[in-house]
Amino acid sequence: MRISDLKISKISRYYMVLLILGLMVFSISFAQETNIVAPANVRVFDTPNDGGKSLSVDWDLIPADTALNPNFIRYEIYRSGNPSGPFSNVGFILKGSNQYQDQTVLNHKKYYYYVQAAFKDTTAQSAVIGPGISIPQWFNIARINVLLATIILSVLVVWYIERAKKGEKLFIRRIAGIDAIDDAVGRATEMGRPILFSFGLGVITDVVTIAALSILGKIAKKSAEYQTKLLVPNNDPIVMAAAQETVKQSYIEAGRPDMYNENNIPFLTSDQFGYAAGVDGIMLRERPGAVFWQGYFYAESLIMAETGHSIGAIQIAGTTAVTQLPFFIAACDYTLIGEEMYAASCYLNPDPQMLGSLKGEDASKAIIVGIFTIIVIIATAGFLLVKPMPIINKIFETLVSWFTAK
Amino acid sequence: MRLQIPLIVVLVTGLLLIVTFFIPHEPFGSLEQRFLIWYSIVAGFTMLLGLDSLTRYHLVRIRDKIKGWGFSIVLLLGLFITLGLGFYSWAKYQSPFTLGSPFMFLYTYVIIPLQATMFALLAFFIASAAYRAFRARTTEATLLLVAAVLIMLGRVPLGGWLWHRMVDFADLIPGTHLAGLKNLEIFARINDWIMDIPQTAAKRGIFIGATLGGIVMSIRIILGIERSYISGS
């Protein structure tokens, strides 16, 4: 008898369709059911390189953890001081992540964990793992790269300082912007106009502000000798206080303490463009003959430097803010670029200690350039020889990971 | 003594902070954080110093009737009205930044337009500075000029528009079918390349140099070689 010979009634056909549909639903739900698995390979360990009170838990992502699966929601982390419980929930992490840091633990105490995969309607628990014990570390080994660099740099600086102290002659190239300071101050004096100095928006914790202070000291001394008024409008109260001290000291050294007037070094505002408006206003009213932009600047740089140009002042800028350098170069007569700012204080005060430190910096830079060159060669070779010699690429990746900040 | 005590404070603080960077164990681990908080507190109080300087400077101008003293009155009024409204809004609306508070009114209708106006000046100033400075005097200046023009074209849709018109124009030559070239978006690509490669390379060079300079300057400060920030040095 052939199947086609079977006479199937309408009702039987209806049941068969239902049966097939049922089988399909069952197989789909069964397929989903099989995806409901607990996280595997769960580990608990002391969070490395920290001050303690932290345990890390990690696990393998479960197969259901995909962006397209709405059925799986998150991983929940449970903890107990005892392997047999009771466990309490310490937190959860959304799908896609496989690590959790529990920062609510005590040091030197044993903890046990399990990770629960939370689905829409059900959950799946991993096995209990542990114990994990949190211990504070005495040294952050991830930062050994920084420690080495610090030691090398410091040793080089100190070594060169010692050499300079012993009388070795160290050469420092001319910095046109600094050489022009005397001319600028002289020109303002000839024109009978004041001098304006601005630190920009730098605060005292910016090292460049300290460098600018030493340039201010030199300008203040010159202006006292020439008896030219020096205006220093400020954006930060601490910088204002430091500027007042520096100018006062320079005036004393120049033998003209009577010229010092605190009101010439006022605080304007800590608002960026309020400050720019204030400085522009001072420039338009007082019409300084020389303007110095030294410190850290943001978008206000050109607003101020263009106004300085419009009043015909000779302008000398200096900043480590790379984005503002093009503006200063376009609008000013001289610009100290980046590290020239830091070299300026050595240039102005060329004692052995200063020059030695500068030489140390140069030596460190040479080492860095050397390291870069070697790494670039390795990276290029690794890329070109990725198939015949994969080891080179591995070496490159190891080097990169060693140098990566942590 | 007046010079030595600050230098000792700088030396100890500097060395301590270097050490704490490598030691996570207490009490070192949280020292950096503690120092930063101290700095925030000190910096907060120095605003009073600024307020004192600003008020005194303008009071003197008003007292001595120095040219433009009327503006000093406007400034002081602005300062204290803003301060007063800030406190009032804080007390009445939990935060001065609550929508509908008087401070927010001042912020929306005075501070926003004023600040935006000042920043907007940059558009005018960059036009005049670029016009004046970008002259092809030397090879380097020409490179700078060409790069600037390409970036200006590539950064905005104008570059795309111009490129499409150029392709259309070239397509007019009989027998050529260049319409496919439109997708090349040449100006945008040149912009991406300049920003990604030469710009970043130059920036990194200056940045590495400046950072090294900053580190060495810090060593000089910690060791007391650089003293320009201390009066009486």
Next chain:
Amino acid sequence: MKFWERLGAIDRKIIYTVIGLAVIIPLVTKLTFPIRVSDTVRNAYNSIERLPAGSIVMISIDYDAASGPELQPMLIAVLRHCFKKNIKVILTGHWALGLPLGEIALNQVAAEYHKKYGQDYINIGYRPGYTALIVGIGREIRDFFSTDYKRVPIDSFAFMRRVHNYNEINLLVGLEAGATGDAWVLYAGARYGLKMFFGATGVSAPDLYPYLQAKQIEGILAGLQGAAEYETLINEKGTGTLGMPTQSVVHGLIIIFIILGNISYFVLRRKKE
């Protein structure tokens, strides 16, 4: 002779007037241009797009009203993207005078998507000393922000109860007009592994490219163009897109001025020779 000299020394007032008109006319005539989306913006967009619903994004307002025209459209576009995907938002900021801009945008976009304060988003406000804050949140956010900007304890909001530090924050979106972005990368990124992307003003964006290449950040929205590109990706036109014609025309004008200056320079030089 005089003509060429004049061409090389056009009075700044004329330049300012022409630029002023070039800004106003495209805005009034509502010109439009098609926007090309760059990879840097697409990568930033994807970093939100691949987050599952319920994730937490922290947005840092590191700008004030001055940079508002460039950065506010980015904030609005990112908020729309987050709320569309049911992502929770923590708003903070390191520029005291920028926070109200955040509050204005939050209120506007939350109303569009019917999102509730405390349930879908929160504004934890401003605290001074951004370096200390950025380092400190790596340990515990409550050490600095135990309350929101209206002094309501953050633990009174359900989704904040599970947020302790960067471990629970899936992404940071920093809107930068200054140097705060560096601190986010150096401290939150390098030390704590927080993922982030930045929106920055056209002037400060080049500073962030080295971070992008070193894969320390996911993407950059640079200037008004960046905002327009993000708006194109989320398919919501905003002031970024509207501003592009103006920016295009002004760029074109500046190029014309530069060309005029150079023509004058070369003609005069030849005459001298």
